[in-house]
Amino acid sequence: MTTQEWKFTSKEIANKPDLFLPGHRACAGCVPATVLKLVMKATRGPTIVTEATGCMEVVSSIYPYTSWATPWLHTAFETAAANASGIEAALKIMKKKGRISQEHVDVIAIAGDGGTFDIGFQALSGAVERGHDFLFLLYDNEAYMNTGIQRSSGTPHGAATTTSPAGSSVPGKLEYKKPLADIMIAHNMEYVATASPYYWRDLITKVRKGLEVEGPAFLHVFAPCPRGWRSNPAKSIEYSKLAVETCVFPIWEAVNGNYKLSSPSKLLSLAPQKKKPVSDYLKGQGRFRHMFKPENKALLDEVQNITDKRWEQLLKKCNLS
Amino acid sequence: MTSKDKNWKEIAPAGVCSKSSKSFLTGDWKTYTPIRDVKKCVRCLTCVIFCPDGAINWVPDKKDIEFDMSYCKGCGICANECPTKAITMKLE
Numbered sequence: 001m002t003t004q005e006w007k008f009t010s011k012e013i014a015n016k017p018d019l020f021l022p023g024h025r026a027c028a029g030c031v032p033a034t035v036l037k038l039v040m041k042a043t044r045g046p047t048i049v050t051e052a053t054g055c056m057e058v059v060s061s062i063y064p065y066t067s068w069a070t071p072w073l074h075t076a077f078e079t080a081a082a083n084a085s086g087i088e089a090a091l092k093i094m095k096k097k098g099r100i101s102q103e104h105v106d107v108i109a110i111a112g113d114g115g116t117f118d119i120g121f122q123a124l125s126g127a128v129e130r131g132h133d134f135l136f137l138l139y140d141n142e143a144y145m146n147t148g149i150q151r152s153s154g155t156p157h158g159a160a161t162t163t164s165p166a167g168s169s170v171p172g173k174l175e176y177k178k179p180l181a182d183i184m185i186a187h188n189m190e191y192v193a194t195a196s197p198y199y200w201r202d203l204i205t206k207v208r209k210g211l212e213v214e215g216p217a218f219l220h221v222f223a224p225c226p227r228g229w230r231s232n233p234a235k236s237i238e239y240s241k242l243a244v245e246t247c248v249f250p251i252w253e254a255v256n257g258n259y260k261l262s263s264p265s266k267l268l269s270l271a272p273q274k275k276k277p278v279s280d281y282l283k284g285q286g287r288f289r290h291m292f293k294p295e296n297k298a299l300l301d302e303v304q305n306i307t308d309k310r311w312e313q314l315l316k317k318c319n320l321s
Numbered sequence: 322m323t324s325k326d327k328n329w330k331e332i333a334p335a336g337v338c339s340k341s342s343k344s345f346l347t348g349d350w351k352t353y354t355p356i357r358d359v360k361k362c363v364r365c366l367t368c369v370i371f372c373p374d375g376a377i378n379w380v381p382d383k384k385d386i387e388f389d390m391s392y393c394k395g396c397g398i399c400a401n402e403c404p405t406k407a408i409t410m411k412l413e
Contacts, residue, residue: 013370034373200371
């Protein structure tokens with residue numbers, strides 16, 4: 001992998017034609033749609049996209065319309081990584097037999113948190129173990145939004161969903177969020193990163209780095225969903241900024257297992273006084289509304305404690321504490 | 322979808338979407354319309370980058386941005402993220 005840093009300017013990004021076209025049926029204020037639009041701006045040549053079932057698959061391919069200006073494939077919920085393996089293997093043999101003229105074709109597999117954390121996990125783990133050359137992009141909106149906001153293993157602790165409703169007996173989801181990016185590093189992958197769309201240049205650079213790696217790469221992108229989070233659509237991008245500033249979702253990359261914080265999070269590690277309390281991020285989101293009731297004060301403190309603990313662990317991994 | 326198109330019972334099991342979604346206009350969903358103050362706008366392109374619907378485009382010939390109201394869903398992300406507060410949302 002080259003260590004060259006790409007300098008994508010906003011004008012370059014704006015001039016590059018969209019590969020994820022307008023007219024898709026995502027809700028107003030849908031950040032996963034912004035994420036896909038930005039991700040497709042980072043492509044370096046012919047690209048094949050395969051998607052797991054999820055919001056972005058449904059909204060972009062309602063018959064007879066398609067929002068993709070690039071070859072695109074969808075089969076089943078659990079198969080994003082399996083599809084990508086098949087496509088990559090087919091491209092390899094077709095190139096060997098001289099049936100395609102392209103020097104190199106990139107393969108991107110896209111899935112939501114349901115299709116990665118839960119349902120698609122064994123296919124992903126298998127594809128990574130076999131070492132196929134593809135980029136797996138996870139857009140994490142923290143629940144099964146498409147089917148009606150059910151909890152997934154990506155849903156954070158304390159969030160109210162339709163299957164973990166906050167009430168007098170249960171205060172939202174009881175379990176903690178699965179540290180998926182760390183699990184992927186345990187697969188000995190060359191490139192694993194987390195990104196947030198507010199820091200779009202960082203996101204696009206990470207996508208390009210993931211594509212340039214020979215072998216599997218994994219990218220975990222935070223993507224607020226105003227419908228499922230019961231928040232103001234206009235604030236969706238702001239939440240992706242607050243998640244980084246409160247260290248709920250720190251952004252980092254790991255090349256060959258060596259963790260390195262990306263600049264917005266690095267800044268917080270150098271100036272801890274700039275770190276905001278989690279309540280700044282939680283307030284305004286309907287799924288965390290119950291946490292601000294006086295009887296749930298302990299829950300709010302617990303969320304702050306887990307966030308601090310995970311942040312400390314991350315700093316240790318980055319050799320910064 | 323118009324009535325001339327085949328319905329889901331008539332298409333092959335592995336259906337191929339043939340039309341570009343650009344012909345499906347989502348602009349009529351909105352309740353708020355973004356209004357830009359041209360004097361305040363510094364053309365930083367933040368709104369172009371963050372718009373989930375690709376409804377704000379950079380036009381190199383005019384050296385200016387252009388709103389495409391036929392796709393805008395009125396979410397207000399552009400107004401919220403604008404660094405100079407040049408965009409305001411107006412109830413339709």
